[in-house]
Amino acid sequence: xxxxxxxxxxxxxxxxxxxxxxxxxxxxxxxxxxxxxxxxxxxxxxxxxxxxxxxxxxxxxxxxxxxxxxxxxxxxxxxxxxxxxxxxxxxxxxxxxxxxxxxxxxxxxx
Amino acid sequence: xxxxxxxxxxxxxxxxxxxxxxxxxxxxxxxxxxxxxxxxxxxxxxxxxxxxxxxxxxxxxxxxxxxxxxxxxxxxxxxxxxxxxxxxxxxxxxxxxxxxxxxxxxxxxxxxxxxxxxx
Numbered sequence: 001x002x003x004x005x006x007x008x009x010x011x012x013x014x015x016x017x018x019x020x021x022x023x024x025x026x027x028x029x030x031x032x033x034x035x036x037x038x039x040x041x042x043x044x045x046x047x048x049x050x051x052x053x054x055x056x057x058x059x060x061x062x063x064x065x066x067x068x069x070x071x072x073x074x075x076x077x078x079x080x081x082x083x084x085x086x087x088x089x090x091x092x093x094x095x096x097x098x099x100x101x102x103x104x105x106x107x108x109x110x
Numbered sequence: 111x112x113x114x115x116x117x118x119x120x121x122x123x124x125x126x127x128x129x130x131x132x133x134x135x136x137x138x139x140x141x142x143x144x145x146x147x148x149x150x151x152x153x154x155x156x157x158x159x160x161x162x163x164x165x166x167x168x169x170x171x172x173x174x175x176x177x178x179x180x181x182x183x184x185x186x187x188x189x190x191x192x193x194x195x196x197x198x199x200x201x202x203x204x205x206x207x208x209x210x211x212x213x214x215x216x217x218x219x220x221x222x223x224x225x226x227x228x229x
Contacts, residue, residue, distance in 0.1 A: 002154070035215040037155070044205055044222055045147075045155060050215035088155050090216075098169050099145070099157035 003028060004089050004102035011108040017077040020105045022089030024070050028100055032092040034072040036065055039086045039104075048087070049074065076107075084109045112136035112218050114206050119223030126196050126227070132189040132206030132220055140164075140184040143209035145216060146191050148202035148225075156202075159191065160209065174200075196227045 005023040012018040024030065036049035047056050049065035052072065064075045072091075076083055089102040118130040132144070146158040159170045159180040168180050179192040189206050203222040210217035 033213055037216070039155070044219040045207075045216075046219070047210075047215045047217050050210070050217075051213055054214075056214070056217065086154070090157075096172070098171055099160065101147075101155050101157055104154035 002103040003093060003096070003100035004091065006087075006089060006102035006105045008103065009106045009108065011110055012076075012079045013110050014079055014081065016079045017075060018079060018107065019076075020074045020087050020089075020107070022072045022074070022102050024072075024091060024100075026070060027095040028070075028091040028093040029067065029072055030070040031094055034065065034067050035090040036063075036074045037088045037090060039088065041085070045088065079109055081109050083107060112208075114208065114218055114220035116204065116206055116220040116223035119204065119225045121226045121228065122196055123229050124197060124227055127192070127194045128196065128225060130191040130193065130204055130206075130223055130225070132191075134187045134189065134208070137208070137218075139182075139187040142211070144180075144182060144189045145207045145209055146180060146189075147205045147207055147216070148200075149205070149222075150199070150202040153202075158204070161189070193225070196225075198227050201225060201227050 033051045037045040038048045039045045052067040053065045062078045086104045093100045115133045145160040161180045177195045181190045205222045206220045207216040208218040
């Protein structure tokens with residue numbers, strides 16, 4: 001059972017907009033930055049969003065992050081087949097004194 | 111090129127020990143906090159441990175506390191994870207990752223090394 005809660009799956013058709021949610025608590029999302037990682041099949045994770053809503057250089061602006069209270073979300077617009085991957089939300093947890101990951105959301109592009 | 115390369119994985123019996131290494135290159139290793147993250151077969155990513163720049167501060171997931179030890183050698187640009195009292199549930203791909211400056215996230219990852227705990 002992960003500290004951060006994500007839906008196990010999400011799907012969309014090419015060109016569509018999809019949103020992945022991440023629910024936490026006051027000790028993690030509520031008081032710290034949220035990060036999002038993309039993991040393509042068989043590869044290492046890649047940083048997608050940092051500090052709630054910032055994109056590293058090279059990440060398309062189709063990807064956006066937001067945070068409100070103890071929840072966060074990742075939005076992907078103009079969905080493409082290459083976006084098919086697992087997505088994880090991450091935050092520091094003050095109570096655990098450690099990093100917590102969501103369980104991951106498998107995105108399928110139909 | 112900024113790079114992290116893990117090594118040291120393998121097959122080990124329950125109760126055994128293993129030391130993972132992560133060789134860093136292409137950046138000033140001593141300026142960055144570093145992490146270990148693992149992924150059991152078919153499962154999600156799970157954070158294991160982190161260490162500050164000079165090795166004086168460490169944090170661990172409850173599942174490995176007291177069994178695993180993270181350390182670093184800044185002169186050799188290498189991160190380590192000493193794993194003792196290994197259990198079947200420690201079987202996973204272990205990734206090292208760089209903690210970017212100014213809360214910019216785990217911005218560089220290695221390719222991972224596989225640890226299998228089985229008799």
